[in-house]
Amino acid sequence: MERQASCPSTAAPIGGLLNTASFLREKGIQPSPQRLRIYEALASTREHPSADAIHRQLSPEMPTLSRTTVYSTLELFVGAGIAQELAITGSQLRFDAEVSSHAHFACRSCGCVVDLGGLQAASLPELPLGFIAESSQYFITGICPSCTVSTLA
Amino acid sequence: MERQASCPSTAAPIGGLLNTASFLREKGIQPSPQRLRIYEALASTREHPSADAIHRQLSPEMPTLSRTTVYSTLELFVGAGIAQELAITGSQLRFDAEVSSHAHFACRSCGCVVDLGGLQAASLPELPLGFIAESSQYFITGICPSCTVSTLA
DNA sequence: GATGGGAATTGTACAAAGTACAAGTCTGTT
């Protein structure tokens, strides 16, 4: 889990952030400076950050931002359907502002998480009667290209 | 995460345990009393226990069994390909002696994990060039039948 | 049967991720 930044996840914004405040309000979330910056930080990266990664990123500009706020805000976003949680690394939750169904790859060496293509819903296993699905995840773990190269060196 | 035991995962053994010791030896694992009991505990349940759950289960009969041994033994099994890790709950790893590719359901209320059917390989997203896949997981989270009933009550 | 060496196990200490909760601050409304 060392070379996070060098992995092949481009860092382009996902959508328009012109008016994050009204977007949050539409989703039933009262905006606050903390919530705006946390959402923007999440939506402007494709690195699928953990809660602590977001806290580390925002701390310089918001020195009093507490870890508790980041955790509770991300949970609020997940509950409102504007973010999804990925349990992909096994040791920490990663978050994604892109909520459409798509698969993920996690590198066991550097910890990076990158997007893969979508899944064909028709081919997924059906849920037995009585189970209520709320979300689903498909992920692959292995070694990313950067780490393959540096392992060979 | 309360009613673990009442969830719909039947507790029948997966395979023959007649000679666990020689099975482990075949897989390149030196048997020991601890390893035998840990493997048998894992293979004889469909509850996908966590490492600590196995430790709690075996502690009465092996009072000196240490948590470290359980953790390192399970990792040994995963490396040898006779167990798989499930990162499904986000907060702890669950283990499964059934290593064939199949999906899982996790109940957000009681924490139970049950087996679902297999996946059609053809429908899975393809991995871009340079990525090396080592394992994959498909899981659905939601509410299991037991918890649906008790939530309504 | 004794003995030496490597593997396995143990126990303690530690680290990381996340949660609980009470106190403080902010914000919007009256």
Next chain:
DNA sequence: AACAGACTTGTACTTTGTACAATTCCCATC
């Protein structure tokens, strides 16, 4: 301006898992 409720903060704590040194066990050899 004052109140109430929502939001944020900070501390303490729990859970999960890892590091590592010391001990114990097993087994081959003498």
